[in-house]
Amino acid sequence: MIPRGVRDFPPEEMRKRNFVLDKIAQIYRSYGYREMETPAFEFLDVLTAKKAGGESINKEIFKFEDLGGRWMGLRFDFTVPIARFVAQNPNLPKPFKRFQIGRVWRYEEPQAGRFREFWQADVDVFGSTNVESDLDTLSAVIAALKELGFNDFVVKINSRKLLEEIAATAGVKREFAADFFRVIDKLEKIGEKGVKQELKEKKFPVSENLFKLILQEGAPEKILSQIKKEIKDKKPAEELEDFFKLAKSFGISEYLKLSLSLARGLDYYTGIVFEIKIKGAEKYGSVAGGGRYDNLIALYGKESVPAVGLSIGVERILEIMDEKKMFPNFEGEPKVLVVPIGQTLEKAIELTQKLRSEKISTEIDLMRRNVGKLMNYANTLQIPYVVVIGENELKEKKVTLRDMKTGKQELLNEKDLIKRLK
Structure with missing residues (x-):
């Protein structure tokens, strides 16, 4: 017997897993990202720092008290540990580009593509506020998916700053924006009616104009042009316009779609956010996601370092590839x-x-x-x-x-x- 949410991987499963991980690592390296590793567990207060994962993720941390009476926690992602590392190493050459592939742990309810011990493949850039940094990480992830054989997928794009501006026009105070985002992020799970109900319960203003704005999805030009008429601070919308314009040079525009309801659940996101889904495999949810987290490093050090990154959910990729019979016929091992x-x-x-x-x-x-x-x-x-x-x-x-x-x-x-x- 083994605990729920964890698995054994026999040799034939490891062949598939290593096939996927090797392909991803190969692409990340080709983009100039260097591999590194952080500890499997951290001091608990590092993982639970305010504006890190947030209340919901804090409840999912596997924690334990060591023999010295200190509280530790297994990492729930790679972003918080790498933020701690960058804060402790302020003299890293910038931009600092790294990737990390390995296990993370969350006490979630196991279901299709979701486990309590699972693998992620992260890619991050530290030190640049420019949208080309966001696009470089996104382009690397898209290239990895294509290398694995995926061609029919959609990348949803939004900006937490823009969503904050839209919320402000509806009367949501900026200090409560993170809580507002968490509710909006449930739109696909509980629907418009469920989101409206939860917003009312949390005493957030609910207007038809607000939902008319955030439910927009599709080509960015027309939507952003309309949004700029509704908000006071135009910079978040203009940043997205620059992002979509430069995406053409990266050759990834065909996959991108502006989705104003996309918020991402973790509290550390501050700017542009991403989420990738495979068409025909929507039941698995997103296979990759991420965004900009410019304020996270400052939680662990003296300096604020801009940062952006994405993570591929390896388990979901493996399950979809199995279902779609995308793996090659492996030669027997040994030879x-x-x-x-x-x-x-x-x-x-x-x-x-x-x-x-x-x-x-x-x-x-x-x-x-x-x-x-x-x-x-x-x-x-x-x-x-x-x-x-x-x-x-x-x-x-x-x-x-x-x-x-x-x-x-x-x-x-x-x-x-x-x-x-x-």
Whole structure:
């Protein structure tokens, strides 16, 4: 038995997982992001700092008291730990571009694509307030999705600053904006009626004009032109106009859609926010999301450092790829099984080591089974090749190579065997 929300990953599942993670890491590196790692757990007050995750996420933190009486928490994402790292290392060259792939933990209700232990693949830029930073991270994530075989997806874009301006026109005080955003962010889950009801319960003003504005979704030019007539501070709308204009140069405009109800649930977001969904797989929710969090680093240090980042939800990607049969046919692992017959064990071990030194994935029988059982074993693991060393082969200084797919057998010397397997 294992706890709810966690899983074991047998070798065949790890092949798929590593396939996805390697593809993502490869793309992130091609964009100039450097990999780093932060601790799995932090001091609890780091994770629960005001304006970090927020009240709802604080309830989901796995926390424990260490033997010294200090409270710790497992990281619920990579953003808070990296913000702490950047604050502690103020002399990092800017922009500081990094990516991180690994496990995070949240005490959520397990469901399709949602677990209590799960993997994320984050990419972030620190030190720039310009929209090209936002677009660089977004472009990297889009490229990663395309590399995995996804082409039909939509990227919803909004700005927390713009949403704050819209809310202010409806009478929402700025100090209560974060709570207002959390309610608006539930629009897809509980619908317009449910959101209106919750806003009323929290004593927020609810006007038809407000909902008319925030329910707009689609091409940005017309929507932003209209919104600018409704708000006092035009800068958030103008920033989005610059964003969509520059997106054309990044070659990603076809995927983007302005969605004024998008808020993202975490309190640390301050500007442009993103959310990506795969068309035809909406039941899994968003597969990636993020945004700008310019005020978070200042919570852990003396300086305020602008920052923006996105995260790919690896579990949902894996489930969708499984459902859509997007994985390639993986070759069996290992590539070769060496089978000694008779008094040839020593030579078989030497050959195994030689093949391994040539970077050929090789296994040797460790249970001294007969040939029939070993052939069944190779078929079960889908090992492509079996190398048989019998006493006759030993005398001729050759081995028998069997292709397990075709059944074809060849008698080869060691040099030719290596060439054949490479």
